Amino acid sequence: MVNKLSKGQQVVYVQENETSKETITFNAGDYKTNHEFHWPKTGHVILEKKPEERTPEDIRIMCNLMRGLHSFRKYSKKMQNLIAKVVRYQKYGRRRVVIRKGHPGFSFYFIFSGAVCVTLDEDEESVFTKKEVTVLRKGVCFGEIALLKDVPRMATIMCLEDTELLIVDKDEFFDNGLHHHIQEEFQYRLKFFRDLDIFSTWPNDKLEEISDMGRLEEYHYDSVIVKDSRENEWLLFITKGRCDVLRLVDLAKLHSAQLKEEEAPKRNPVTRVRSRSNLLRGDYPLSLLPEGQQSPYPWLVPATLPERPKTTGQISRRTSKEDMETRTRAENRCKSAGLHRDTSIHRQESGTSTKTHLNYVSS
Numbered sequence: 001m002v003n004k005l006s007k008g009q010q011v012v013y014v015q016e017n018e019t020s021k022e023t024i025t026f027n028a029g030d031y032k033t034n035h036e037f038h039w040p041k042t043g044h045v046i047l048e049k050k051p052e053e054r055t056p057e058d059i060r061i062m063c064n065l066m067r068g069l070h071s072f073r074k075y076s077k078k079m080q081n082l083i084a085k086v087v088r089y090q091k092y093g094r095r096r097v098v099i100r101k102g103h104p105g106f107s108f109y110f111i112f113s114g115a116v117c118v119t120l121d122e123d124e125e126s127v128f129t130k131k132e133v134t135v136l137r138k139g140v141c142f143g144e145i146a147l148l149k150d151v152p153r154m155a156t157i158m159c160l161e162d163t164e165l166l167i168v169d170k171d172e173f174f175d176n177g178l179h180h181h182i183q184e185e186f187q188y189r190l191k192f193f194r195d196l197d198i199f200s201t202w203p204n205d206k207l208e209e210i211s212d213m214g215r216l217e218e219y220h221y222d223s224v225i226v227k228d229s230r231e232n233e234w235l236l237f238i239t240k241g242r243c244d245v246l247r248l249v250d251l252a253k254l255h256s257a258q259l260k261e262e263e264a265p266k267r268n269p270v271t272r273v274r275s276r277s278n279l280l281r282g283d284y285p286l287s288l289l290p291e292g293q294q295s296p297y298p299w300l301v302p303a304t305l306p307e308r309p310k311t312t313g314q315i316s317r318r319t320s321k322e323d324m325e326t327r328t329r330a331e332n333r334c335k336s337a338g339l340h341r342d343t344s345i346h347r348q349e350s351g352t353s354t355k356t357h358l359n360y361v362s363s
């Protein structure tokens with residue numbers, strides 16, 4: 001059963017109940033608020049009570065509040081009720097260390113608001129100077145490894161801003177069977193790695209080690225996974241879906257293009273265009289060549305390109321269709337002249353889903 005609500009000028013269709021099999025006919029993400037909610041007063045009142053004093057109504061309210069956290073939603077209804085019964089609240093300020101690497105583990109955490117950083121470094125302050133760091137935000141849970149494996153904490157977790165955490169302590173974690181769900185996720189990751197050819201010669205304990213340190217993340221269509229791979233400290237494995245690897249090079253800055261141009265000033269009728277536009281400080285990006293304009297590199301003949309696959313990520317997001325075609329033509333001209341490409345695209349796939357699931361391993 002689908003309900004119709006009006007939202008300003010738009011009409012929004014929503015599922016009436018959780019068990020309905022109807023698919024939503026709009027992208028829920030378009031309506032997501034950017035406002036981050038803090039733990040409300042009603043929640044504080046409930047969490048001040050001891051677990052045994054919390055009423056069914058309290059549990060219902062708690063579950064509603066926690067269902068905004070995707071790691072909480074993964075649990076069954078029954079398990080959600082159990083978590084809501086035993087969870088406690090704690091707020092940490094910026095720079096506070098929640099977990100320190102090497103210490104024993106006593107609790108498991110859900111982030112309700114704010115952001116924390118994961119670091120394997122001895123000096124946790126490095127998170128404020130490193131370019132690329134692992135940040136965990138609202139909805140993510142952490143602190144499961146030390147509890148499950150009965151080992152010291154694998155990493156230090158430090159708050160990047162004021163952060164609200166909902167905490168399940170070790171005894172409740174096991175008494176309520178929370179570890180089963182997490183163990184299943186561990187098994188899934190380990191099996192994934194074991195089935196990969198590149199790890200076929202790895203011993204089990206090493207595979208388990210990288211699998212434990214891995215994270216499973218989910219990305220929606222058209223979202224950027226890594227902005228700059230040179231700054232990235234992770235090895236990424238696609239477990240489901242597909243993504244493009246894009247390389248952007250600013251043609252206007254290409255030294256080799258400049259050299260070619262300087263080598264053939266007489267043959268190059270487009271020097272005119274350059275001085276007229278005065279845009280480019282010496283370089284002439286082929287992508288800016290107007291349609292019908294004679295090429296500055298007459299030996300380059302534009303060829304018809306086979307249709308390119310639709311790309312996700314920055315290029316398709318930033319450029320219009322025309323922009324994309326111009327870019328592709330330019331790229332082709334460069335390629336046939338042995339110059340640099342302005343973009344290079346490698347498609348990486350696993351399955352055909354529009355969502356991409358990644359298994360991360362820190363390098």
Ligand SMILES: Nc1ncnc2c1ncn2[C@@H]1O[C@@H]2COP(=O)(O)O[C@H]2[C@H]1O
Pocket residue numbers: 099105118134141142143144145146147152153154155156157213214215362
């Ligand atoms: N590489 C990582 N990326 C994100 N989180 C991690 C990473 N390694 C460890 N963690 C989390 O940080 C927590 C530190 O305490 P635990 O080892 O108990 O559990 C760990 C995981 O939940």
